[in-house]
Amino acid sequence: MKALYLEKVQSLSSKHEYEGSILFEPLPPKHLKAASDFDGIHITWSIPEYPVIDKIHHSILEVNREIINVAPDKTCSNISNVYPSTYYTIRMATSARSGSENKSDGNPSSGFQTKSEYTDELKCKTTEPLPPKHLKAASDFDGIHITWSISEYPVIDKIHHFILEVNREIINVAPDKTCSNISNVYPSTYYTIRMATSARSGSEIKSDGNPSSGFQTKSEYTDELKCKTTGMALINKNKVKPSIVFQNSLSTGGVV
Known part of the structure; x- marks a missing residue:
């Protein structure tokens, strides 16, 4: 089961002030886009509104089922080693820090993380190969x-x-x-x-x-x-051309 964030909210009711607890899952990156050229696939996205960036551990970029972990403050990535004329499937999620277990200094344990749902899949076709x-x-x-x-x-x-x-x-x-x-x-x-x-x-x-x-x-x-192509080579003038002997067909019985 996914860990959930605990967010404190304040609400006023009549003359009483109280604190309530609401549980939220992290949101995936938004505005995911991809375009290809001769340098590969260029992928861009926006950081989600929730959670705040210091609570994001990393963004998860999945390209044809290969996982790439991206720093939380990055909003672009370039995939250069691609096959030409090929469709690539791209989607993203957010891996956020979880406060499921807080350390004595008030910070969550680095080993506790929670993941958002993935974005919708995006398909991007790479460019055709170039000739020599x-x-x-x-x-x-x-x-x-x-x-x-x-x-x-x-x-x-x-x-x-x-x-x-x-x-x-x-x-x-x-x-x-x-x-x-x-x-x-x-x-x-x-x-x-x-x-x-x-x-x-x-x-x-x-x-x-x-x-x-x-x-x-x-x-x-x-x-x-x-x-x-080059023409036929000329015969050296100093060389004697071989004589061509025509034999009488009657004497040899052959054909010239």
């Missing part, structure tokens, strides 16, 4: 050399792989790589290149707190990049 940035391509006789930078969002442990598309052919690249070489190319040919990010999604959280590996979300693609 600074995509570049250059060609030489070894093929096409492609480089890029890892985007700021999501954090690298939330990236499953990068999607490198070269002339509509898909190449999956490890999340910690920032370059790739395409060697088997045709000379003097334009290649179209673009990239996207395949990120882990928290759409289904397993018991260990990690998302199922089967759930992924994809970013938009980068703008297309065109790269022309």
Whole structure:
């Protein structure tokens, strides 16, 4: 059973003054709000009117069943390590000091606390992942050399792989790589290149707190990049061209 606050109130009745006792539970935080961007989820709230702030031990912030204890004078929190394109459920409660057992100095024992009811649940969807940035391509006789930078969002442990598309052919690249070489190319040919990010999604959280590996979300693609491969190398003028011998088909029985 929850401990209850004892609040003294005074009331006047006729000519008699008396003290009555009224029991109140603490109130949860109010005006709970959440918004997401590339830095994560930003959560704000207001301190409840009751109890007074020095009677609040801490605020309880619950994000997808994970409990975060917040100092009583704080009215905001940022959750940065989030999965992209994922709904997060948020609610709050107040943990208040209880006067159920007062010490000799008149202060309640720190071990006695009481908790308010939770606020209504709030759902907030995180931002979609960003594609790689600074995509570049250059060609030489070894093929096409492609480089890029890892985007700021999501954090690298939330990236499953990068999607490198070269002339509509898909190449999956490890999340910690920032370059790739395409060697088997045709000379003097334009290649179209673009990239996207395949990120882990928290759409289904397993018991260990990690998302199922089967759930992924994809970013938009980068703008297309065109790269022309190098032409065929010229034969050195000092080298003698090999002579081409045409054999008579009648004498060999073959076809030229």
